[in-house]
């Protein structure tokens with residue numbers, strides 16, 4: 001099996017809110033656990049447990065982050081909400097397929113590749129916009 005790329009935290013992912021950043025680190029670690037399980041040939045139950053944890057945590061985190069963007073009147077708040085809904089939809093599509101299969105390795109591989117890539121790019125392109133809403137650059141005096 002081809003090796004999966006792990007997501008590595010870097011400062012470009014920072015949102016300026018330590019709580020949200022910690023939640024992103026938990027999400028990234030859980031995605032990386034999924035990659036370890038898939039590469040290690042874990043069985044359906046083990047992979048299924050990680051997928052359930054990931055879904056629960058991602059949904060909980062999305063709600064916290066949406067609140068935070070609302071509080072700081074972040075211009076990408078709506079875009080962020082819509083993107084989260086798309087993520088949940090894709091996740092549920094994979095979950096359904098996963099439940100129907102006996103051999104889950106290939107699907108879990110695709111699921112990780114697709115969703116981990118999505119989450120990294122989403123944090124980088126959308127969530128990081130929070131930074132300047134929380135810490136606005138002072139204008140000319």
Ligand SMILES: [Fe+2]
Nearest residue numbers: 065080126127
């Ligand atoms: Fe987000």
